[in-house]
Amino acid sequence: MEEISIGLLGLGTVGSGVVKIIENHQDKLIHQVGCPVKMKKILVKDINKERAVQVEQTRLTTNPDEVLNDPEIDVIIEVMGGIDETKKYLKQALRNRKNIVTANKDLMALHGAELLTIASENSCDLFYEASVAGGIPILRSLVDGLASDRITKMMGIVNGTTNFILTKMAKFGSAYEDVLKEAQELGYAEADPTADVEGLDAARKMAILSTLGFSMKIDLDDVKVKGITGITENDLEYAKQLGYTMKLIGIAHREGEKVEISVQPTLLVESHPLASVQDEFNAVYVYGEAVGETMFYGPGAGSLPTATAVVSDLVGVMKNMRLGVTGKSAVTPQYKKHLKKPGEIYSKYFLRLHVKDEVGVFAEITSIFSEHGVSFEKILQLPLKKQGLAEIVLVTHQASLQDYEDSLVKLRDLHAVQTIESSYRVEGSANV
Amino acid sequence: MEEISIGLLGLGTVGSGVVKIIENHQDKLIHQVGCPVKMKKILVKDINKERAVQVEQTRLTTNPDEVLNDPEIDVIIEVMGGIDETKKYLKQALRNRKNIVTANKDLMALHGAELLTIASENSCDLFYEASVAGGIPILRSLVDGLASDRITKMMGIVNGTTNFILTKMAKFGSAYEDVLKEAQELGYAEADPTADVEGLDAARKMAILSTLGFSMKIDLDDVKVKGITGITENDLEYAKQLGYTMKLIGIAHREGEKVEISVQPTLLVESHPLASVQDEFNAVYVYGEAVGETMFYGPGAGSLPTATAVVSDLVGVMKNMRLGVTGKSAVTPQYKKHLKKPGEIYSKYFLRLHVKDEVGVFAEITSIFSEHGVSFEKILQLPLKKQGLAEIVLVTHQASLQDYEDSLVKLRDLHAVQTIESSYRVEGSANV
Incomplete structure (x- = not known):
């Protein structure tokens, strides 16, 4: 293997970060993988658009087949977002025996099981660390680090927008609408903030986390969701007075064979490790029967943190390619799902x-x-x-x-x- | 491969934890590895001693050769501690082509480079996640999770004993000697607490962390060390007044090609993620150029947390065995070491x-x-x-x-x- 060729789907903020990291860390990548890494072809919507990174126009294309069907491309990195069309592309890539790294939580929460099965059938890796809590290597930690433990509880602050809003509301006693506006101006919240503030984004991540942590096929519909739009300054004041901090918490709890997964505004006792997670930061608290309390803290989004997770996955795929062992990392759920009743x-x-x-x-x-x-x-x-x-x-x-x-x-x-x-x-x- | 046989060196608190986890999680291990795991032989000092776990006497031995030379044993788990004799055993095991998992930070800080080279020459894995911050998968995160980033700073609370002492001193305004005595009674500090309170234990862990994080061969002698024995209630009071928290912090800092590694009592601004790490908990804060601030938090010691890390490493080794790729995971340092001058x-x-x-x-x-x-x-x-x-x-x-x-x-x-x-x-x- 003289060099490994990458195809990139999407050149937005994360995609630009991926291109930058691969260029800036070429020597480190060669050291780790043993051969150069080349970004061969990039799928974009508009070839002439101004971009955050300099890329020769010859490497850009608007035709997905030029990336997905290129026999020289070994790995596809998907950072274009979207669900139905993107799923079609990834299935096509897997059938062409291309390994995949994706940052797409929506896609993985909805169709992860199906895509992982196709990957496995085609001896391809499909890694998705960046889909949950961008800069935090939590999926790898769940699969590898805590491999021999029985995880009974995961609690996550897995949406930076809502944590930013709740932090500001608590700190300055501001109203929800005012802080949302500020967050939108700062770029922490989107023009249409629904998926964030209604908890849907967090729910997708909890579906992915609990599928891995509990080794059970958890669907998005299994996650009970309540957002932060109803929280008032009043609530936060009482919370403080009683010694609590308000956070939008994803909870995945297992007792015996039964599990409960939800996303809801939650009052945390101030001594809880998650209570001090401020602003747009993310953190995932994991309780394992043997290891006890652990927590993973870091940036949940952003171009470079997310791109870092993508490139870490890419390194994992490339190592597996060189070892000839791709397609063996997908772990099929071990347990049947039993949801708790109220x-x-x-x-x-x-x-x-x-x-x-x-x-x-x-x-x-x-x-x-x-x-x-x-x-x-x-x-x-x-x-x-x-x-x-x-x-x-x-x-x-x-x-x-x-x-x-x-x-x-x-x-x-x-x-x-x-x-x-x-x-x-x-x-x-x-x-x- | 019908089953994988393990040899265990040492059956103290961690060793007993390892035996328990392997017995209790047999179904999960089979699911992950694809075959049963058997604890075949255990090296102990005294066969007749009462123990925390029930093990048939026939599996115990006082003769190291019965473990190290047994052709059926595939993996040696070393949790006996000690340096010179233990090193001899591990070299013997590696030459017999046995993979190794160790929790021995003293040994790895002093002779890690040599042992990793021998492991690589014999196509064997040598994993040591449990040697730093017991229950926290920090080494794996440094090697894999942040693979594509350039880590410029690591700060660690990597000694539970001293963090317990400093937490109590700050909380109750108690004197160092009184809290040390309490810690000894609770089992958080040893009868001879020197290695902990003088910072040596933390220094060993920082040598291991910085070797991996900076991809540089950092020796124990490169770490400047100062312990906590001189800290007074007075200092802690002023710290609080000025908005700081006192912690024993291991700092590894890289600027350009030059690095600085030290362990010393440090006043942290209260908003620092490490400032809220209480009691006997450990945490490692990692700053990467791309990912920004991340932190890994969990129990630093204890029978089951440490045993969990050991068994996670064991799962990694066993997966590599089944894939036929052992001995390829050791990463040789990429950069030459340049220590900063004062x-x-x-x-x-x-x-x-x-x-x-x-x-x-x-x-x-x-x-x-x-x-x-x-x-x-x-x-x-x-x-x-x-x-x-x-x-x-x-x-x-x-x-x-x-x-x-x-x-x-x-x-x-x-x-x-x-x-x-x-x-x-x-x-x-x-x-x-």
Whole structure:
């Protein structure tokens, strides 16, 4: 093998980063792989567009077949995004026996299992480290580093946009809309922020993480999702007062054979390792039965961090090529999936209510909860400025989601309850 | 390959953990490796000793040759510790073409290069993830995960004992000796704590980390070491007041072709990711030019965390065996080592002095520093209870170690300077 040829799909921010790293680290790559690495052909939408990196026009093409069918190209790097068309391209590449490195979490969350099977059938590697938490080598750590452990819990701050927004809201007491606008101006949030702020982006990453960590085929539909759009300054103030930090947390929890995967705004006890993860940073907390608590922290996005993960995967593929062992790294899920029912999901909950400030109301409320076996760890009651109303903040002890939600339904029927203002999951520092 | 046979050297806390994990995770191991794994023979000092795990006596031996020369054994796991005799055993094993997994940081820091060469000559793997920061897959992350980046800085809390002691001292304002005693009673510190509290244990780990991270052969002697025995409650109080946290930090810093590696008590700005690492936990902060800031956090020691790392390495070896590619993973250092001179090491420093409380003293002190080009970011002066003395606390701007130390030498000659109470490196949150 005199040199390894790469085909690149997409030359946006990540693609430009990949080109830069491969050029700047050529000597290190040669040292690690044993031969030069050449970026042969790049698929773009517009050949004449100005770009962040200088690339000769002859290497650019708008015809996917020139990349996917080129017999000299050994590895395809996919950083163009998108789902249906991109999937078609990758299937074509795999059938042409090209190894693949992708940063596409949407594609992997939806069609990962299918693509990995095709890769394996064609003796090709398909690596996707960059799809989750850009600069953090978390997938490799789950597969290799913790190989001999039984992972029972993963908690992730896996979306930088929402963590940036929540950090600023908590720090400056600002309103959600104002911080979102700032994030959009700084380029931390997109013009249409829906996928980020509604939790969908995080859910895709949790589907990928839990599939690997639990060795179970977890689909995107298995992940319960709630975003951050409803969080108010008020909630954050109470959180602080009670010793919590609000984060959008992806939780994947396994007990026995049953699992629960969700993404939701969560109040973390301040001593939790994830509570100090600020701004646009990402972190994944992993609890293994043997190893105990570990955490992986780093940039979740950005041109160079994501490109670094892509090139690390590329090095892995190239080593496997030289060893003649591509296509053997895909690990088929070992366990059958059993999702927990709401009656089997245990957690603490934070609840904020507006009630009529009348005699006996508090007793009415607590008796509904105690009928369902839900008891309280913390209680705050404050008069509201609105005439005749009081604000009640409750933090429950561990309770099943079923019991908690059943209580909320009955609470809504109470004459004295004006509104249920907010309700969040609460996570302590100790693992269950 | 119908089954893979293991030989174990040592059945102490880590060894017992390894036996437990291999027994409890047999199905997962078979799934990952494709064949059963058998612990065939275990070298112990005393066959009749009571142990934390049940092992049939027939599998125990006091004769190393029965393990090292057994033709059926494919992999040797070394968790007996020690240096000279252990090295002899491992060389013998490698010459018998047995792959090795070791948790022995002392041995790897001193003789790693030699052993890795012998391993490579005999087409054997030699893995040692467990030797640094037990439960954290940091070596694998450096070699694989950040493969395409240029790492310029690593900072590690890599000794749990000292981090436990410093955490307790800071939290409860206790004296060093009292907390050390508590740590010994809890089993976090050994009866002879020298290697931990004097920084030697951390230095060994930093030698291993910087060899890998910088791709340079760093020897233990290249690491400048200062321990925590001189730290007083006073220092910690001032640290807190100025917004710092005191940690024993291993620093490996590369600028251009030159590197600096040290272990020393360091004042960290509280927003630094390492500042919130509490108790006996370990963490390694890595700065790569492309990826930016990342951090790996987890338990640094303990039977099961360390055993987990050992078994993860074992899985790696066994996969390589089945692929027929053992002995190819050792990466020979790519760069020649150039150590920085004191004039090339730049940092901020914290200095605490007792001086005579006389007119003009402060001007005398500051003029010495300014003659050497050292200026100050923070200054505190307080009267002392001792008659006629004042306490001065200074934090410098970035200065070269040479200039700073030259200033200290002149300071000692000043008539008005009673004592230099303490001096520590200061690290900010921003890199470089």
